[in-house]
Amino acid sequence: MIRTSYALNKILTALARQHVTTNGLTDDDFVGQDLTDAERAALKAGDITSLYHLGANPYLIRRVFRSRFSI
């Protein structure tokens, strides 16, 4: 079963489309978004591993949190 978080992918898609890169999101980015506490924490921390396991699309993780990758 594929784990996909629509909420995570919705917010990351909006950022990727604007070619935004960041180390972590802020509370201002979450206004009106239906995110779980774990999803908010991972987005704020730029925790790329947690985001993957929570169901964020890896291409979007890479696009938005590029600076969090060692390669």
Next chain:
Amino acid sequence: MAEIVAAALASHAPMITGRPDIATPAQRDRLHDGFLELRRRLAATRPDLLVMFVNDHIQNFPYSNMPAFCIGLAKAYDAPSPGAARLMRIPPRKVAGAPEWAMALLEGGLAAGFDFAYSYEIESWDELAVPLHFLTPDATIPVVPVYTNCGAPPLPTPRRCHEVGAFVGAFIRSRPSAERVALLATGGISHWVGTPETGRINPDFDRRVLDHVARADIEPLARLSEAEIERDGGNGGQEIRNWIALLGAVPGWKGDVLAYEPVPEWITGCATVWVHP
């Protein structure tokens, strides 16, 4: 009658153009030579049109409306857009589309039972921009992209991609006009990107894929499951659907591998392949 005058496969990755400096020079040069040889062979066939089997990177198709297959009807494509150009370090440019031809393909597909989505506006990420930077630097050949969902699972089966490609090939050959059509599939081969294994490449998988392509032995590739590709080729390996689709359009054609380099710095098993009768 229209004819397919050329077919080629090539990897795409933003860092091929964005960070050529970080790759081993020998690997970079061999891959660039492979692109240049593809360019030379493609130009020699004097194509009127380039039909491209490619995939989106969630730049255009969101999770609120995700097509399995989508035909581009745009007059022109950002390849790359100004935003993407910053990362890929190539000048932003528009590549002409062929909307009337694409509409005929769309209508033909729907009539034949291939329920394509369509789009009048597509901002290319690396799927068009990077290979076309090498292959058509003057952007004189209009393109018709056929997008396949390779990055937002669940994905269409490789078998279905092969069938879509077979339809595209039959459609081209049925055209009464004297068009010279080239085919180009981009993406793959193995790469793990954005996952906890980002940077991993599996040369064994890549060589297996290339060996099948070289022998026109496509059935084992069409039989692969999404899980098998993910395990052996990574999430980026799912892009071989584009290759499988192209090979469906030219049954029996064999691949001449011009370059293969597993480039960890670019996070991709990179190849350029000329496909010929």
